[in-house]
Amino acid sequence: MIISGHNPTNVQQAAEALCAGQLLGLPTETVYGLAADASNETAVAKIFEAKGRPSNHPLIVHVATPEAVTKFASAIPNFAQQLMAQFWPGPLTLILPRRPEAAAAAAGGQNSVGLRCPSHPVALAVLKACAAKGVWGVAAPSANLFGRVSPTCAAHVQSEFGDALLILDGGECDVGIESTIVDCTRGVPVLLRPGQISRTHIEQACGLKLVSPESLSTEAPRASGTLESHYAPSAKVRLMRAEEWQKALIALGPHTQNLALWSVEKPTEDLRGAGLFWRAMPTSAAQAAHDLFGVLRDFDARGVRSIWIETPPNTQEWEGVRDRLNRAAA
Ligand code: TXA
Ligand code: MG
Numbered sequence: 001m002i003i004s005g006h007n008p009t010n011v012q013q014a015a016e017a018l019c020a021g022q023l024l025g026l027p028t029e030t031v032y033g034l035a036a037d038a039s040n041e042t043a044v045a046k047i048f049e050a051k052g053r054p055s056n057h058p059l060i061v062h063v064a065t066p067e068a069v070t071k072f073a074s075a076i077p078n079f080a081q082q083l084m085a086q087f088w089p090g091p092l093t094l095i096l097p098r099r100p101e102a103a104a105a106a107a108g109g110q111n112s113v114g115l116r117c118p119s120h121p122v123a124l125a126v127l128k129a130c131a132a133k134g135v136w137g138v139a140a141p142s143a144n145l146f147g148r149v150s151p152t153c154a155a156h157v158q159s160e161f162g163d164a165l166l167i168l169d170g171g172e173c174d175v176g177i178e179s180t181i182v183d184c185t186r187g188v189p190v191l192l193r194p195g196q197i198s199r200t201h202i203e204q205a206c207g208l209k210l211v212s213p214e215s216l217s218t219e220a221p222r223a224s225g226t227l228e229s230h231y232a233p234s235a236k237v238r239l240m241r242a243e244e245w246q247k248a249l250i251a252l253g254p255h256t257q258n259l260a261l262w263s264v265e266k267p268t269e270d271l272r273g274a275g276l277f278w279r280a281m282p283t284s285a286a287q288a289a290h291d292l293f294g295v296l297r298d299f300d301a302r303g304v305r306s307i308w309i310e311t312p313p314n315t316q317e318w319e320g321v322r323d324r325l326n327r328a329a330a
Helices: 008-019 041-051 066-071 078-086 121-132 155-160 199-208 242-255 285-301 317-330
Strands: 002-004 024-026 035-039 060-062 093-096 112-118 168-170 180-183 190-191 235-239 259-263 275-281 306-310
Touching: 002 008, 002 093, 002 155, 008 035, 008 121, 008 168, 035 041, 035 060, 078 093, 078 199, 155 168, 155 235, 155 285, 199 306, 199 317, 235 242, 235 317, 242 259, 242 285, 242 306, 259 285, 275 285, 285 306, 285 317
Parallel strands: 002 168, 024 168, 060 112, 093 180, 235 306, 259 275, 259 306
Antiparallel strands: 024 035, 093 112, 180 190
């Protein structure tokens, strides 16, 4: 059931559902989450079951304030403090050493925990209402079935989990791709997942160089968002340079069928067969991130068999979008 997140009574109802161990579709500025009380093992188990996600893949725990971090993290290095001060509330998740007694199931048994304070007003309102009832953290992975495209509006969540799930409608997500994840347990900041907050932003905020996970001797824990194939629609996704899709369309001639194209330029009329669905790819990375998952879902809903996507520029601001596209195409 979808209810408006802008109605305070509904926010209370949602917080009560969470505190009673139920699941909730929760809007955030990045993507919608499938939320549960992070300290309630039974409730957390429901998330893994509903998503079909392996229970050793850790979930992100959402908090209302930086202060609530100490309920879950046993230590906060200086550079993590600086990142929180700069980017919270916002689309940044920090991996910190976990208090042994806190949120073990949500952390997938890791001795670390991923924490994030979202900026979406509805998410913050729910988290504050939960904290007032003694529930300090809300675990929420993206509200999609394991391996599928993340949801960026309430209707997407309903299409994944059906009408039985209570979903707070907070409108379309502003950012559109999941939070940037920085591992803060290794003495230096390690970028585990790129997002809207770029490398340069992070390095400037904490005065340290970001390290990439490949350069570390010990492996980071296995995590859904970092699997090679993820965010995948049913159709086959191919990344192609503009010249490549243009050539390929010429080769197909008028016989394009069940084909979708997301590109900056609209194909000229002679290249557009009747079976081609086209959507404009924005030239701004932020706007493209905002549109990305909705476009993939839209193409899928049209029943296309192939999705061609123009390879985005190889610049830092496009890193989050490139990362999701590479996994969708894998
Ligand atoms: O934007 C977001 O982060 C969204 C919204 C709902 O907040 N949430 C999200 O959650 O993307 P999820 O479960 O789809 O991604 C969680 C990822 C894991 O796949 C993993 O990469 C990382 O967070 N993670 C969480 N806890 C971790 C830990 N203790 N150690 C390493 N990675 C962790
Ligand atoms: Mg996800």
